[in-house]
Amino acid sequence: RQADYDLATPEAMTMVRDLVNRKTTKDGLIDKHFNRRAFNETEGLPEWFVDDESLHSKTSLPVSKEAVRMMREKLKALDARPIKKVAEAMARKKMRAAKNIAKIHKKAESVIANDEMTEAEKARSINRMVNRATKAKPKEKVTLVVARNGNRGVQGRPKGVKGRYRMVDPRMKADLRAVKAREKRKKKGGRR
Known part of the structure; x- marks a missing residue:
């Protein structure tokens, strides 16, 4: 060595x-x-x-x-050199991307082999596949549901809430709001 x-x-x-x-x-x-x-x-x-x-x-x-x-x-x-955890995460991301590319490649080959489609249709469908694979999916926002009255003892999904949610008590919600505000201030370059 x-x-x-x-x-x-x-x-x-x-x-x-x-x-x-x-x-x-x-x-x-x-x-x-x-x-x-x-x-x-x-x-x-x-x-x-x-x-x-x-x-x-x-x-x-x-x-x-x-x-x-x-x-x-x-x-x-x-x-x-990156930290081991970061390097591993980057490697996983690369592997995922390589798998996606291989998958798109197979699909593209099957589209190209299709004799019923015109050249323009083939190009359009391949472009659509590539765009769909490379488009970044936005993160879902977590809805904070305050455990009051009707939601206090609810075990399952509360009524009228779609997507990801998190049950919090009023105190927790205020604390979370304060933490977010503090982070925002830091980004803007506040006094503290």
């Missing part, structure tokens, strides 16, 4: 770039990393001191601007 060989830090990238461009040699790299911290013996030292040393006593390796820029680009590419 490529991830196993990826350069994870700008320091590593700089080091590799120097090796490739022959600015340093393998021996030079090894020599460069021998310093007073090379043999960091911690035997006999108090634990608090070892912890403090591990936090603050680090050698800073030289980093080129280009390596930092490349790492930032790599991180941007990682951040730009």
Whole structure:
């Protein structure tokens, strides 16, 4: 896998770039990393001191601007990837669209094979099929039915309500209205 060989830090990238461009040699790299911290013996030292040393006593390796820029680009590419859920939803949408296209294709072939229709009729019927398949269906609005008097103990569909509905008590309806108003204000760019 490529991830196993990826350069994870700008320091590593700089080091590799120097090796490739022959600015340093393998021996030079090894020599460069021998310093007073090379043999960091911690035997006999108090634990608090070892912890403090591990936090603050680090050698800073030289980093080129280009390596930092490349790492930032790599991180941007990682951040730009969609969230797993969103990616799955997009894939499902694509699959559905592909199925619809395949279905339309079959129907179109059967229409084309029909010898009783004229060319214009065939084109019209294929266009109609495509338009019907690609037209976005509007979402049905949910009707809020307030549970008052006649509707208070109703279990089934209340009278005179068509389509989707939701039973609410008067308090709930007021709260929902307030939430919607707040959302509207946010979109317009209100003060809060």
